[in-house]
């Protein structure tokens with residue numbers, strides 16, 4: 001079953017008379033439970049494309065459908081609710097709220113979106129132990145290392161068990177061992193809840209674990225490798 | 231039920247924590263709420279007190295419901311005897327007073343009888359009419375005359391005054407919502423990133439709104455009681471200083487609470503609604519002050535120049551829209567303050583004016599002459615007499631032409647036949663003699679009033695039209711007054727005013743006489759148009775009417791008590807008895823004066839205006855503290871690359887100077903416009919809706935303007951220097967450079 005479908009997405013930034021095509025006619029189809037990696041050089045439009053698919057940016061052209069719902073046409077309010085229900089987001093820049101502690105940051109999705117009949121306590125425990133942040137929960141983001149900040153951001157994205165997880169270089173700040181552990185966690189959760197993962201990464205060894213690898217170049221997206229097919 | 235309690239408990243405790251963990255952030259909201267509630271308190275408590283007191287004063291003067299005028303003996307007995315008979319339940323009125331006139335037993339013996347109904351006034355009136363009116367009519371061939379006191383319709387009067395309160399409250403609400411909305415928008419603007427993260431993880435408008443609203447409600451409840459106490463104290467001071475008492479009506483605090491809840495919710499809703507409708511990424515991008523930057527491309531190229539000085543200006547330039555917006559938002563409150571000060575002045579002015587207490591009409595066959603002047607002056611308590619007689623220009627197909635430079639009003643038309651002239655027919659012609667000159671002399675004027683006595687070609691003219699300033703005349707200027715000399719065609723009766731005049735220019739013929747202005751009146755107003763006074767002969771020549779004064783306005787001392795006023799009225803009624811058809815109308819101006827002066831409106835307005843102006847420093851400081859908190863990061867980095875503390879200080883100082891200059895500029899412009907606006911509103915716009923009989927002089931409230939300028943200056947400097955002091959303090963605490971960099975992230 002297709003869970004995510006992006007068609008001919010265009011996003012351009014206009015600055016005075018200059019136009020930058022950050023995303024240029026990118027299309028992507030993702031099956032339920034799939035793990036997709038996007039690679040590409042810096043400035044090729046990966047983050048922008050990810051933001052469009054997560055409904056954080058509205059594209060100038062094209063459509064994004066998640067679970068059959070066209071999120072590009074959705075009113076903003078409904079879109080926010082929808083995102084809370086089904087989408088998780090790990091930003092390239094961790095984007096933690098500086099005034100809130102690590103734990104408070106992690107809990108934001110549970111406060112902002114009430115998922116019925118969902119008890120996150122158990123899940124939280126598992127997350128923080130795997131991510132090795134249980135002893136740093138009551139610190140402000142400014143008191144955490146870059147890698148710890150990134151792991152808190154991952155916990156925040158996963159706390160509500162979103163069906164689709166978008167992750168923008170989630171392992172960028174981590175060393176090899178930690179990066180692998182985080183990836184293991186992601187993959188394990190995927191097995192348990194059937195999560196779909198769309199991940200931007202520069203790390204070829206991580207990308208290799210994905211079902212499909214896409215390459216982004218100058219705003220365009222191309223399938224580079226289909227590990228499942230092999 | 232349990233669910234609701236649980237819901238309230240959870241939200242209140244969450245909001246309580248939110249407010250108390252970030253108390254510093256919310257200080258501005260506490261102050262703002264305190265100010266707003268206090269304003270409402272002052273207005274509401276004094277309104278409640280005034281209503282009570284007004285009722286007291288009015289019901290002392292109007293201690294009756296109906297007044298029967300000039301009843302004869304039999305008519306009187308019909309009423310008087312009936313009150314003495316006991317009919318049990320059927321007893322519907324009490325006799326309040328009766329004032330007899332002329333000798334006892336004479337045929338001319340007449341009575342004024344005042345009665346008051348028992349129980350419900352409307353049904354008692356109906357019963358009374360059916361019981362007595364036929365009989366009273368049958369007992370005299372002239373029938374009978376009766377007039378109802380305002381007490382009969384006091385309820386509708388009350389509704390009217392409630393309406394005024396609501397109108398005033400609506401204005402206050404608008405100002406308060408603007409105030410709170412500004413604060414809240416500043417907050418949203420600076421915390422945009424936080425709310426953007428909330429949106430990323432599923433917060434919709436409802437969620438964002440409820441987190442915000444609960445916090446605001448908590449603040450609301452905390453400031454509520456202190457505000458009410460402060461408001462009551464301010465009222466107490468205002469009324470005690472004015473020499474009248476203040477009683478507190480407890481019920482008023484619920485009105486204050488209601489209004490402050492409405493304000494809180496509205497002022498959170500609108501900014502939040504706008505915020506939640508934007509693209510999420512846009513909200514997220516404003517982690518720093520970048521959402522306030524106008525255009526990076528247009529900034530100064532400071533790389534090639536000597537670094538320090540230009541850098542500060544580059545900052546000012548990049549954030550220029552922010553500076554202009556927040557300065558305007560802050561300075562607006564001084565403009566509102568000026569309006570309040572001006573209203574306070576106007577109110578004091580209107581209370582200080584003398585108004586006639588009685589209107590004496592001499593009846594169609596009599597008129598006022600020097601004999602009447604003498605006799606009326608001799609009546610105890612009468613302090614001034616103004617005889618009235620005039621003729622409307624349009625009624626005699628006349629009009630006046632002015633030379634264009636004199637004209638400052640739009641109540642005129644221009645006709646091709648008279649280039650360089652403006653014409654109007656909104657004119658009242660008055661005859662004038664020495665007595666008139668004496669009365670006009672009490673007002674404000676320029677020139678020689680007695681000029682109309684020495685020449686029939688001289689006139690006295692008012693420089694206002696329809697109660698507002700309209701002409702710039704100097705003594706010696708000439709005007710042309712038209713007299714109709716014939717017509718080409720009859721004019722349709724549907725035309726009035728200037729339209730009529732336009733038609734008259736087309737189809738009538740006129741002859742013009744030139745008159746010289748010997749004096750200009752500055753405060754002589756009439757809603758009909760403008761007044762022109764001329765000698766009796768000139769008046770006759772122009773209008774064809776014999777001078778015959780039909781009525782006179784009589785003045786008494788404003789502080790005259792109720793009993794004395796009644797005695798004066800009775801003497802006048804007695805005097806009117808000598809003239810067939812003469813009547814006296816009691817205008818009850820001294821009662822109005824007592825009511826108005828006891829309300830202490832000038833003090834209330836001044837107090838509210840002074841509270842509003844707190845918005846200026848508050849908005850400014852709040853906005854600038856948040857703005858600088860985020861720039862501290864930038865300053866730390868600058869220092870890391872070698873700029874000195876002095877250079878950093880200079881950024882703040884230059885900003886302070888710039889803000890002060892911009893603020894003063896805005897203050898002068900906005901306050902001036904506000905002053906002109908409120909003057910125009912109270913002198914031109916509002917008089918269109920009700921009969922205003924006062925032309926307020928345009929006075930610049932110098933002390934208020936000076937205070938506004940000073941406050942703007944101080945706020946501008948403080949809004950840059952206070953953040954600087956906070957910055958220095960935060961650096962004192964942290965020694966390690968890395969600490970400093972870490973801290974700048976947490977605003």
Ligand SMILES: Nc1ncnc2c1ncn2[C@@H]1O[C@H](COP(=O)(O)OP(=O)(O)OP(=O)(O)O)[C@@H](O)[C@H]1O
Pocket residue numbers: 013014020021022040041042043044045046047048049092
């Ligand atoms: N808000 C914006 N305004 C203008 N241009 C933008 C904006 N955001 C991104 N861009 C431009 O769009 C292009 C794509 O940016 P994007 O962040 O998607 O790249 P990326 O592939 O994620 O790069 P990296 O690997 O370095 O993170 C870049 O040229 C960038 O400068």
Ligand SMILES: [Mg+2]
Pocket residue numbers: 046047048092168
């Ligand atoms: Mg990127």
